[in-house]
Amino acid sequence: MQFCDECGSIMHSTDGEMVCSSCGATQSKDEEMAEEFVSTEAQTEGDVIESSPEADFEGKPTADDVTCDECGHGEAWYTIKQTASADEPPTRFFKCKECGHRWREYS
Template sequence: MQFCDECGSMMVSVDGEMVCQNDDCGATSEQEEGLAEQFTSTEAQSDDDVIETEEGANFEGKPTATDVVCEECGHGEAWYTIKQTGSADEPPTRFFKCKECGRRWRGYS
């Protein structure tokens, strides 16, 4: 990874030249020797392992929990995802979506 000498923003490779991503800066420089082969474009990375927890997230197809009960409809199965919401030494948070009524809630360990 290469950073702009002018403003400190991350630079990206464009046609063999490094270009600052800060629109206000626009500085360019030569690529550092040997770094061109090490760059990975974030556009090529997939988001298959991203955990969606916001309101419109699709939980269907995620693992199923049978040790929970929905407080709204009483159903005993829910899809869930796990996300580290606190610091690394705290347990992760489980996000649930009821398979029956679609209610969402969090579970803390």
């Protein structure tokens, strides 16, 4: 793994040189490390974290043990993400099925 000298972010290989994922700076490949680079499988749609306000929750699991603070509706779609260290409980993110209000619940 090679890190950017400018900002410290992880770099990826493009056309024989290393390109920073954050700031776009380029560097030549560290030839000592070249044999240690490992490619991984492409990210699947299931691995994507829905973080934008436009993210579509429809089709996700439904919780009926919650109450929306905005409209009082008792059903919401939810997704679970590990937002802290692995020994901490995950966070549930909700979207009201009635009004679309979003909130999170820490266990």
